[in-house]
Amino acid sequence: MSAQGQTTEFTLPDSLSSGRVWVAEGELQFFSLVDANGVIQLVEPSAVNPSDPSAAVNWGFVELTNTAEGGIYANISFVDFVGLIMSMKLTLGSGETQTVSGLQSGVxxxxxxxxxxxxxxxxxxxxxxxxxxxxxxxxxxxxPNQYASVDPTAFSTYYDDYIEQVWTKYAGEDLTINTQADAGNVACRVNGDQLECDGDNRGYPKPTVIDIWGCNSGPFAIEDPDNDVHRAVVPRLCAAFYRTTLLVDGGNVQPGVGNSSYYTTDPTNHYSRIVHKYETDGKGYTFSYDDVNPDGQNAAGVVSGPSPTVLELTVGGFS
Structure with a gap:
């Protein structure tokens, strides 16, 4: 990493898909291995493993995709951990600029x-x-979902009572999922052990704490045969569980309540609550579906657009 006040510039020569720009105070170590199919795989530094050669290094990254067809998409992510504080500013060919300020300095x-x-x-x-x-x-x-890989018993029953309350509530009234797409509003109702939604190809069993925090397992796993309704319901339903907004006033429509209602009832994800509290502009992914919001709101910390010219990354945060 450059010294304070210095700038490093580089040019992307071609398209890049699902990449990361890593910045560290010190030296990060990356490795490669050949998997069982003979394919070379990149081994990235681990924030969880204390035996990783980079465990004592402070680092962070910005996730980035840039293609000629789709333009640029970049985000600050705290899905796995909070590390080196970073912010970003995007300038498009049109002259438009977009900024995500990230976390406060020294927080x-x-x-x-x-x-x-x-x-x-x-x-x-x-x-x-x-x-x-x-x-x-x-x-x-x-x-928390990363810490669970260290201690699988941590938080194991954390959401149990909340899930039972949700199941009881929506056995007697509809939960409306606004797909924010062609499917429009979809009515869902608990039937026995599953939440079932109109037009969906399958139902949703009760999630575990790992399902809620990862949003990619149990009822929130998306499979190839799933239809468009299912693919729209999953992120919105998991976001509602993650932010514990299903029992608040207006929580029977998802996404419906705004970010002032996120993480306001216990149990909830206090990691995300506190991290968002100290984001300078309230933006930055703290879980994979933080981009699920009522129309006009954005908690995800994304910059995007066609014909990008400059993506500026600032390290250290704002006072």
């Missing part, structure tokens, strides 16, 4: 302190999400 210890307070309040291991260096200083913060 990692503050977030760790609030997670410690939350752990004391509800006896859940929120404080364990904070990773420290050899001197005991906060280095990074793991998301």
């Amino acid at each position: 990692i210890p503050t977030i760790c302190s609030e997670l410690k307070d939350q752990a004391a309040a509800d006896s859940q291991p929120w404080d364990k999400l904070c990773v420290t260096d050899s001197s005991g200083n906060a280095l990074r913060i793991l998301s």
Whole structure:
């Protein structure tokens, strides 16, 4: 990484799909291996494994896709962890600019302190999400779904009562999913052990905590035969569970309530609540479907558009 106040420039010579721009205070180590099919795979630094050669390095990344057909799509992601603080500004060929400011400068210890307070309040291991260096200083913060790979028993029953309340509520009234697409509003109702939605090719069993935090397993796994209704319901339903907005006033329409209602009832994901609290502009993915929002809102921290000219990354955050 360049010294404070310095700039490094590079040009992308061609299209790039599903890439990352990594920035570190120190040296990151990447490896490659050949899988069982003879395909070379990249092994990236792990934020979770304390034995990883890069475990003591402070790093972060911006996710990036840039193609001639689709233009650019870039985002700041805290889905796996919070590390080196970064922001970005996109300039398009039209002259339009878009900015995502990211987290406040020097806020990692503050977030760790609030997670410690939350752990004391509800006896859940929120404080364990904070990773420290050899001197005991906060280095990074793991998301709960990543921490679960370290301790699979953590938070295991966290949402049990909430899920039962949701199932009881929507056995007696419709949950409306606004697909924000051609399918329009879709009515869903609990029938026995599953939530069933009109026009959907299959129902949704009760999720586990891992299903909710990962949004890609159990009822939220999307398979090839699934129809357009199912593919639209999954992200909106998982986002509602993740933000625990299904029981708040107006929560019977998803997405319906705005970001002022996210993470306001317990149990909820306090990692995401606190991280969003310290984002300078409230934007940045804290889970994979943070781009699910009522029309006109954006919690995801995305910049995008055709014919990009410059993507500026700023390291260190804003005061």
